Amino acid sequence: MATASVLEFMQKTAKDEALRRQLEELLGVGDGNISSETELDEAESAALTGERAPMVAEFAAKSGFSFSTAELISVVDAFQKHQAGVISDADFANLIGLSPTDAETINEVSEVTNPLKRLTRYLGKTYLGIDV
DSSP states (O other): OHHHHHHHHHHHHHHOHHHHHHHHHHHSSSOSOOSSTTTOOHHHHHHHHTTTHHHHHHHHHHTTOOOOHHHHHHHHHHHHHHHTTSSOHHHHHHHHTOOHHHHHHHHHHHHHHSHHHHHHHHHIIIIIOOOO
């Protein structure tokens, strides 16, 4: 499924620093980490759904991820709608072809792999007794 390929590419940006830097350069905005809706900022979303979308799809193909520009735009659009609260978790998961549990797992994994979020979670649990 091509949507899965888009998601795999997006998640890879959290783990692969070289890929992230190249994507950042290609987009011309953001930090190149587009691994989840919490990491995907407005400027990156605009670049990914705008005129740079075909270049991103080509770049991803060179990195072993095969998907169309339309599939990329569809996934990014779903992330934007979910982040804005326009669609529910279930609708979000349905749009990107995942079960609601899988969609939650994607966001939890990306939160844990982000060093700042990891630190925030640790400090919140350790010193404030809350799950951030």
